[in-house]
Amino acid sequence: MSEEAHAAQDPALLRRLLRAKDRMDAASHEEWPVVRLAEVSGVSEAHFARSFKQAFGIPPHRYLLTRRIERAMALLRETDLPITDIAFDTGWASLGTFGRTFRDVTGNSPSAVRSQGRQAPRELGAVPVCIVNAARRPGLTTAVSEKRRQAANGTNMPEQQQESS
Template sequence: MVSVPIARHLLRAKDLADARYGEPLGVVDMAAAAGLSRAHFSREFRRAFGESPHSYLLTRRMERAAALLRYTDHSVADICFRVGWLSVGSFTTTFTRTFGRSPTMYRAAYPPAAQHVRVPACMVRFFGRPQNSPS
C-alpha cells in the first residue's frame, strides 16, 4: 500500500476551511477532514503552513468579511454571521484588531458598493437606444 504524504491530508483540511469558513467549523472538524488527531493535526498544520489552523480559519473569515464590507451593502451584523461568527461584538473586536479600524470605519474608507455594480453590456446597449429608454 502506498503511503499518502501528510501534506495532502493537511491540504484537505485547508480546503475545508476555505470552502466552509461561514459554517460553524473548528480545529476538530479540520483535523477530522485530515484524518489526524487534533493535537497531531495542529502541530503538522503549523509546521507546514506557518500558522495554527485556528489562526488560518480566522484569517479566511476576516478576509471574506473585508471583501463583503467593500463590495456589498449588507449590514455589519449580517456579514458577521455570513463569515461564521456567532457574536457581533467578538467579530468587531477581532476585525478592528486585524485591520486597525472597526468594520463601519473600514467600509467608509471605500467607495459605496453601488459603484461596483456591473451592468451587462447587452442591457447598456438595449436601454441606450432611444426607443427603449425608460421614460
C-alpha cells in the same frame, strides 16, 4: 532529519492538511474545531495542529480567523449588506466579537473599512482576484489575545521580535 521535519515534507500528510485547509476556505463561516479538521485529515488532533502550523506557518484557528476577516473585508467593500449580516454570514457568533476581533486584526472598525472601500478608486480590474485578495489579506502572525495584552500594557514590539521572544 528530525521526525517533525520529515512529517512536514511527507506528501501524503501535506495532501491531508491541504484537504482540511480547502474545507476551511470553502466554508469559513462554519465551525472548524481541531477535532473536525483532524477527522478531515485522517490524523490525530495533536498531530494535525502541530503539522498544520509547521506546514502553513500559523495555527489552524488563526488561519480560519484570517479567512473570515478577509471575507468580511471583501463584503464590506463590495456590498451594501448590513454589518450585522456580514458578521453572521462570515461565521461570527456575535456582532461584538466580530467587531472587536476585526478591529484587533485590521486596526479599523468594519464601518471604517466600508467607508474607505467606497472612497478608494476601483482600478484593480486588471489584477487577478487571487492576487488582490492576497495583498489585502490581514497579517495575523500574532495572536489576537497577545495584541490586546500588548495594547493594555502599552508595549508594541515589532512582530518579528514578538515571535522570537
